[in-house]
Amino acid sequence: MKKTLRILQLYPKDMNIYGDWGNTIVLKQRAIWHGYEIELLEYNQGDEFPGDIDIIVGGGGQDTGQMKIKDDLPKITNQLKKLADSGTPMLVICGLYQLFGHFFTTYTGDTIQGVGILDMETHGKSERLIGNVVSKSNEFGDIVGYENHSGQTFLKGETKPLGTIEKGVGNNQEDSSEGARIHNVLGSYLHGSLLPKNPQIADWLIETAATKKYGEFTPHVIDDRFSDEARVRASARPR
């Protein structure tokens, strides 16, 4: 019998505007290329939270998208925390990354409570940080992407940065950190989409999920020449 991984997308209806669908496409295809069957699930406002989830992904949205989901988020906070504590791999980008922290205070002074899985807080600023980014991570090597956010995020305690900025701004204008990591939960500001040009992170998410569920993971060889070339060119482009 084929091994199956269940991927859950958080709020694809309201948090999808910046092309983060690419992360789901890449996870799905690479898992298939590594020999797994994939079940793609969605969670939107008011839905019942599905069980037996192996990987969670979430994307960026408009400020208005965040306002739409803010009342729903507390309803699934406990489930998300349990999954994070038990080592379920997750990837959250931009808008949902911010809401995986304790809170996000917008520029106009509204505060949205987050799920608090990542020990961090986000403050909306007037300036928007936009442009190509390269960050360096001990575990994943160079991470290539594109940022577009006005919230600035500050990490605390056990939550560590995903990478250190080489080009661009990242979490905030003060400490050169980009993204966040705790347990197997990864957060990042980077679009691009993130996973197509950083397949090492996609494979890590799949490997973590497969090992947790089946006790083992044997990667298949995937031709990543286009990704290699695209990374080189993206890194060389102006901010």
Place this chain on the structure above:
Amino acid sequence: MAGKAAKPHTILLGKIVKKATVLRGGGSAFPGLFMEKIDPNFIAKSLSQLPEGVIVISGTNGKTTTTKMVVELLESQGMKVFTNRTGSNFTRGVASSLLEVVSLKGVLDADIAVLELDEAHAVHFVRTVKPRYSLLLNVMRDQLDRFGEIDATAKLLEVIAEATTDTVLVNREDPRLVAVTRGITHAHVEYFGLDSSLLKDFPSDDDMRATHDSRESTLAALSVLKSLDTSGATFTLDKKDYHATLKLQGAYNIYNAAAALGLVQIVKRNDVNYTALFASLQQVQPAFGRGETLIVDGNPLELVLVKNPSGFRLGLSSFAPQGYATMIAINDNYADGRDMSWLWDVDFDSLKQEGVSMLSGVRAYDMALRLQYDNVEIGHVTPNLNAGLKDFIAGNKQTPKRIYCTYTAMLAIRKQLGTITKVEKI
């Protein structure tokens, strides 16, 4: 005549600069910049003479072709129209186009102006020139690296609507535009729209990942695209159906024809010559790079401009790949947008059967990566656009060709094609 005409000597200088710039092979904006400096009121003074006022057309997709259509349709009604035909949709482009047609005394011999304006520049423009009519086409995910958020772009269009003195014509199927024009009270708000059976063919960014279409409007529309067929389309105007055989291709161009038809009804009120109107619509050719067809080696070569996910999706669904060799050229210059995320919001399954012969442009490898994940077969990847285009043409001599290209890639491709075939100057 309201306002004073511009000083003759500044116009003469402007005309000389314009001529010199054209001789040097320069762009269309510089003479406009020159006029901005020596006579900042030049645009306002020139346009204030028009008896029927100014129309501003803005939105994310389709501005250029729609403007072209509105001009031709108004001309079919006997009007003399001034427009910024060069596709230079910034304020300077308007000044530059004006220089070509005003007399040395500053007289503009036209009834009405139809101006295509980029969202951000339109906001600046309407501060000095209040449009009598405005047409708001759509607000879609595009150049988020420039405007930050779609909602911010919608706010720009709201400013245009607020500055409009008579009537704002709005795309009924665009929820953001309907929302930002709901509060308009000092001017009339009218709508153009789609028959509900066509909504599924025009997905909005918001409905992209949603399972049900949340649109289905109760607002009455002045002009409706009722159905599409192989030869053209049927429009409903004033409860009457009109079928038109069209040279325009692409579902999005044809939907914008409904917008243009609606606008003519507004301007001409009860005095529309429908026979002349549809005769003119049937003759409209798409604007450069918007489904434009050139002839290379005796075979057609089509250029389809793709700037954002909704435009790319509509392009792919409008032009069948069968029988064509396909090339995609993706640049990431400022005018294209630097972020490549948008390619991941387009589904390329429709190219699976035929494959793609050539990928080119600065971000050719990003495009290759995207197609790899949709299992689309790729012939060659050549980031150098000139080399890519040459190989694409040489490798597909006997076949009709189609190139999907971003804005700056299109300009570069047209320039190079101009050396081997007839390409209209822009």
